[in-house]
Amino acid sequence: MRNGExxxxxxxxxxxxxxxxxxxxxxxxxxLDGTLIPIDRLADERPYYGGKHTQHGMNVxxxxxxxxxxxxxxxxxxxxxxxxxxxxxxxxxxxxxxxxVKTFADKGYQGAGGTIRTPFxxxxxxxxxxxxxxDNNRAHARIRxxxxxxxxxxxxxxxxxxxxxxxxxxxALVQAILVLQLVEEGRYSG
Numbered sequence: 001m002r003n004g005e006x007x008x009x010x011x012x013x014x015x016x017x018x019x020x021x022x023x024x025x026x027x028x029x030x031x032l033d034g035t036l037i038p039i040d041r042l043a044d045e046r047p048y049y050g051g052k053h054t055q056h057g058m059n060v061x062x063x064x065x066x067x068x069x070x071x072x073x074x075x076x077x078x079x080x081x082x083x084x085x086x087x088x089x090x091x092x093x094x095x096x097x098x099x100x101v102k103t104f105a106d107k108g109y110q111g112a113g114g115t116i117r118t119p120f121x122x123x124x125x126x127x128x129x130x131x132x133x134x135d136n137n138r139a140h141a142r143i144r145x146x147x148x149x150x151x152x153x154x155x156x157x158x159x160x161x162x163x164x165x166x167x168x169x170x171x172a173l174v175q176a177i178l179v180l181q182l183v184e185e186g187r188y189s190g
């Protein structure tokens with residue numbers, strides 16, 4: 001069996017978005033975050049170029065539990081895709097909302113609606129945030145910081161330091177790593 005077949009079979013064992021939302025509904029809350037996984041692409045492949053990070057990459061949405069462990073990883077999208085758009089395309093926002101899962105996310109998910117909670121954002125035509133809003137943002141940031149552990153866990157897999165494969169294989173690779181991580185932690189229920 002070739003490597004591509006191996007991780008494709010492992011990826012098939014990963015939860016879909018609705019199964020992940022169902023599993024997340026048993027948690028007190030979840031943390032949603034997006035990350036860019038670097039990929040070796042040519043300069044003319046614009047969809048993979050993430051302007052925020054000024055490099056080519058793949059956008060992955062991650063769902064973490066309250067102690068920072070990976071719960072679910074989305075199919076990968078080109079790096080130029082905004083986080084809230086990627087979460088909508090994966091069906092994650094609708095699935096979490098229909099399951100009634102309170103989810104904390106960063107400002108990149110403003111306007112997501114449903115059960116997604118984002119910090120207050122100051123706009124240039126508004127006065128400064130109130131003390132209560134700033135306190136709320138600090139508490140929100142403390143909760144979200146725990147979710148960064150899930151991003152670090154995923155990126156700790158050496159194969160994801162820089163993908164050197166076809167972008168179409170990236171989803172299977174990320175899903176296979178998710179399954180392996182859940183098995184390693186003894187939390188795989190499939």
